[in-house]
Amino acid sequence: MEGTGLAELARILVLDAGYNTALVMAGSTVFGVAAGVIGCFTMLRRRSMISDAISHATLPGIALAFLCGLAVFGSGRNIVLLSTGAAATGVLGILAVHWIRERTRLGEDAAIGTVLSGFFGAGVVLMSHVQTLPAAGQAGLDGFLLGATATMTADEAVAITVASVLVMAATLALLRPFAAVCLDEHHASNLGLAVVTTDMVMTALLLLVVVTGLKTVGLILVIALVIIPPVTARFWTERLGVMLAISGLVGGGACYAGSAASAFWPDMPTGAVIVILAAMACAFSVAVAPVRGVVSRLVHARRFRRRVVLRQALLACSRGDRPDDDALRILRSAGLLGADAELTMRGHAKAAATASDWRLWELYLECYPERALATPEWGSRPIDEVLPADTVAELRARAGSG
């Protein structure tokens, strides 16, 4: 039993568990990548939370579309119809947030909270009405709340794939306008870019991703897929291109694994599994990412403090002052202080070297204060490790001629 279970899981993972399952997993994965990519820009534009308003605003649309379908075609379960309904009230939600932000003195957070809960409340009322109907097919509607890839049909998977590829292609095509607006909208506008239109396109792509993701992650958690992957990616890189790639990878990876889990355990809410996986990737990155990770920063801060105190202790010694106890301890642990509380030979040499290095730093501060003060690690390292050789040479020349 155990063995066949594992074999089944393996078949699911290599997309060999039937045409439908493979299609659903492929669709979910592509969706995850698209969410991660557009999510980078909404995060950089500080608009991430708007996606939560959008997703919750889709619920009344889904219910209304279902009711319309029921009245007109006799069945409401059609992905295109439901998505259209979802998008329609999603747009209303966006407009409502925009209106509150522009016309009142409330902040965007208050606007989003108000719209989100208002639309969601309306959606829940409509949904409970739908549940009382004897019509077939409303059972699947639950899946829109928390995501259920197990009940996804092949047609739905294809629709999701197509929409996701569209979003990705559009985002990559609009890379430069998006980046320009996120970085400096005034400059972008100066270059002739229509900032408002760019923002609208960005929001439209976000809307498309949210609607696309309803079936996969569900509307309650779809926000996680446009926030967590970019946040995770940001820990690993300082470059936009790399960030987009990592974010897409995290989003796609989480959706791939989550929909596989859902195929294996059909009762699991897919969205929750996907979000947990993405959150784990995020937690891992927060902890151990180089440079930006918590551990790395702690280690770095400790080393930096020690370096600064050590240098100042050496400078104090070279002036004939007594360093304080903390500094003496660091001097001792660096092997520069003998048992008799006297600098060792190496300590003397180091103190003299530090003093002459510090004279150059002081000169740099005096010559180019604003540049010097903006230099990372100024004063805390030997000057030729930090500044370019020609600058150091200039300072040496000035020091000599002075």
Next chain:
Amino acid sequence: MIGPEAIPPAGRVLSTTDLPLYVQGLNVAYGSRPVLWNVEFSATAGSLTAVVGPNGAGKSTLLRAVIGQVPRLSGHVRVFGRGFEPGDGTVAYVPQQGIVDWEFPASALDVVAMGLYGHIGWFRPVRRRHRARALEMLDRVGLADSAGRQIGQLSGGQRQRMFIARALAQDAEIYLLDEPLAGVDAVTETRIMTILRDLADAGRTIVAVHHDLETLQEYFTHALLLNGRVVEAGPVGGVVASASIDRTYGRFATAGAGIGAG
């Protein structure tokens, strides 16, 4: 060069209990960019000290490090010989404009009354006499007429004076002000400096970030020249007379003149 006899015994350095403010070996960094390097300075009672230096010199950081709003890498701050305790009312701090939520539903009087929270306590009501005192402070800065206005409706100069009234309400010994004269008109500037001078005359200690070198000598008794480290500190006359201001702002470098021996 450094023998045991050259290292004086510990404890000799600090005989600073009389000094209102004494900062020693203060190091502050943002990430791995040092902002304050081994800063040492003191301020005496009744002095008006200007903190002067180019952009990014760490002037605001110095004030915020003194009151513990910015973590220190190392170093000590002594207020009357003791460590700084937030909330004990000895030190009043007037931040730069713009850090406040100007949409906040509060009147100028409410804000000034907050200066009294240290005396009133967090959980006891603000009584009529407290409000009367807050109004008195607003009057001192010439803002009594605007006491009931929502803070967002005050002009730049009025906002600055409101903050000063809030600090006055604290009745502190030491006043730290971050650019109190930024963006205020000439009349307000004179008014603010008169208030600060009165405080100093009453034996309080004033430390203010200041930008205008023209008025440095007229307004202040002492100056602290800062660019990452202390370039010079002392009575304002001596500081202005020395070449230290140029060494702080790096003017000679842009003027192309030679560098004097450091």
